Amino acid sequence: xxxxxxxxxxxxxxxxxxxxxxxxxxxxxxxxxxxxxxxxxxxxxxxxxxxxxxxxxxxxxxxxxxxxxxxxxxxxxxxxxxxxxxxxxxxxxxxxxxxxxxxxxxxxxxxxxxxxxxxxxxxxxxxxxxxxxxxxxxxxxxxxxxxxxxxxxxxxxxxxxxxxxxxxxxxxxxxxxxxxxxxxx
Numbered sequence: 001x002x003x004x005x006x007x008x009x010x011x012x013x014x015x016x017x018x019x020x021x022x023x024x025x026x027x028x029x030x031x032x033x034x035x036x037x038x039x040x041x042x043x044x045x046x047x048x049x050x051x052x053x054x055x056x057x058x059x060x061x062x063x064x065x066x067x068x069x070x071x072x073x074x075x076x077x078x079x080x081x082x083x084x085x086x087x088x089x090x091x092x093x094x095x096x097x098x099x100x101x102x103x104x105x106x107x108x109x110x111x112x113x114x115x116x117x118x119x120x121x122x123x124x125x126x127x128x129x130x131x132x133x134x135x136x137x138x139x140x141x142x143x144x145x146x147x148x149x150x151x152x153x154x155x156x157x158x159x160x161x162x163x164x165x166x167x168x169x170x171x172x173x174x175x176x177x178x179x180x181x182x183x184x185x
Contacts, residue, residue, distance in 0.1 A: 013068030022059040027125040030059035050118040123151040
């Protein structure tokens with residue numbers, strides 16, 4: 001496999017144009033540049049001082065992009081030890097002090113976490129049911145105006161408790177921005 005295939009390019013902010021290597025791992029597919037560009041256009045310049053959670057970090061494309069755009073804190077959760085070590089090496093390469101890598105399984109992390117986040121990136125392995133398992137666990141972890149970015153092969157038919165703010169599709173990737181649905185009064 002060529003080295004260029006296993007790199008991800010940061011598209012904006014402080015680390016713009018930096019290429020970061022990542023290892024081969026089953027199901028690891030970085031969020032495409034075009035999708036990341038759209039996502040960060042949706043988020044605007046709102047990441048200054050924000051706290052972000054990259055739940056299925058993989059290559060780290062979303063988390064590194066958030067840190068590059070001045071997020072105050074970015075937690076990258078990755079269960080593969082090899083991939084988590086790669087994330088730590090890339091954090092070191094960029095001297096990205098805002099990034100913490102949590103080498104553990106996403107559901108275990110969510111169940112133990114007591115922190116609140118402004119933006120949560122949820123890009124689980126395609127063809128898993130992790131999205132459906134994770135979404136109900138997120139509301140208590142979100143700040144008052146917290147947003148959730150979702151990426152999947154198929155857009156979920158129902159998203160109980162969530163309001164879809166933006167939604168798009170690029171190739172095989174369905175993605176969107178969610179926030180907690182307003183409580184009925």
